[in-house]
Amino acid sequence: MSSSAPAKQRVRKSPKARRAEIVGRAATLALTEGLECITMRRVAEDLAVRPGLISHYFPVAEELVAEAFGTAASEELEELIPAERPAGSALDQLARFFARATGARYDDMSRLWLNARHLSRFRPVLAERVAVQEAAWRDRITRLLREGTAEGAFRPADPAVAAIQILVVLDGLGVHANTDRSNRPPAVTNMAVVTAERELGLPEGSLLALVHDAVASGTANGAAASEPLANGAVPPAPTA
Amino acid sequence: MSSSAPAKQRVRKSPKARRAEIVGRAATLALTEGLECITMRRVAEDLAVRPGLISHYFPVAEELVAEAFGTAASEELEELIPAERPAGSALDQLARFFARATGARYDDMSRLWLNARHLSRFRPVLAERVAVQEAAWRDRITRLLREGTAEGAFRPADPAVAAIQILVVLDGLGVHANTDRSNRPPAVTNMAVVTAERELGLPEGSLLALVHDAVASGTANGAAASEPLANGAVPPAPTA
């Protein structure tokens, strides 16, 4: 052996790359283990660097937490509803949105929202970031609803209100997903989609059918298949 | 001055009384400042005793946290739906339930649920208590729905499912209450009641009117007036 000590070798990277690396690790840490696990020591350990380095890029720890959440949330939003919509109608996009947002793959994000909202009580910087992301999610859904209205696909009383209602139900489901999830009745699992159908003036079951299709065809934004919705509940054929 | 030191005098109480005192303080602490503020030192300080005393009654801190949550949650449930229903129909009781559960007075409890659900990730003992309370709340609502069904007041497809749906919407609203709450559209505020009306087969706006009455008459279980629901939205006259 040339040396008995671990002989730590430094790897020097550009500030930009290093910073991105840190935020990236913190973001996945937030999604998998929770925001409170984002600590100087922990992130440093995962990246095989010294804690001092992290605090060099983020002199105040809370800043990193906020950044991590912001990154995770905006990336997920991009998966749910891409900023520039791919081929297909607004209705199809809405179906893809629900396919992902009600699938098992969304559980981590759902939990992260819960986590972030709670932690916001004690961390003002994070709170601001949460408010920003909340607005971003709401606005992007609202926009999609407006587009769908323009396309004649649906007619919400107020797109902005409908967007909030959808988010409220999704959040409610997410909260319960953390404990229940197993043996959950289809009538509960489908609440979000059913709410959307009602508020958008869609025929009962029509959107639900589209969501099922989206799940089946793996089109549910973001590659691999997410879990099917509620298997027992076969939706009635769309009326329109 | 007889002594220069603060001259701390001990107050000796019965274990039962002291324990209750500790749990009580911890419970209100949980409601007002959050479960993570329940620390040996903090509770001791509030009670003007030494930290060692707290850890004497609760050798493991997590136990106190769980106990505090359980107490707060079960007391609130008793306010929402008393175990033995006072005079009045099940429908009236349901209206009183919503009057309180959607009022400003419920905000703390709503936040506590959020807090507890999140913290459950890291604290197994608390997680079990949360599961117990979740079941208790669900079961008591289910029972009330069954009673109302027996009284012919409403006809839910499945009382147990309807109970969960109501809770999901309430939780969703609670989650958003932590950030929004201001300038919230009536169509959002009323979501819980509207959901109940739909799932219970009640005429649109009928329950909402009863809830408004309950708020106005201050009958909203638990003394003082809670904030009115959505002031702008005058519900249509009940059809039945």
Added chain:
DNA sequence: AACGCTATTGGATGCTCGACCAATAGACAA
């Protein structure tokens, strides 16, 4: 090939927390 900039290290400091324990003093019974 030598230099200078700065990304990175290694260590120190002080904080809050849960947990543990011998000593003490209040209350109740004899």
Added chain:
DNA sequence: TTGTCTATTGGTCGAGCATCCAATAGCGTT
């Protein structure tokens, strides 16, 4: 009143945390 039991104290200990800083070594420039 005296004595015993135990509720309560007061202090200690180690772990994990953010934050700060002087020294070091990697890399692009010259």
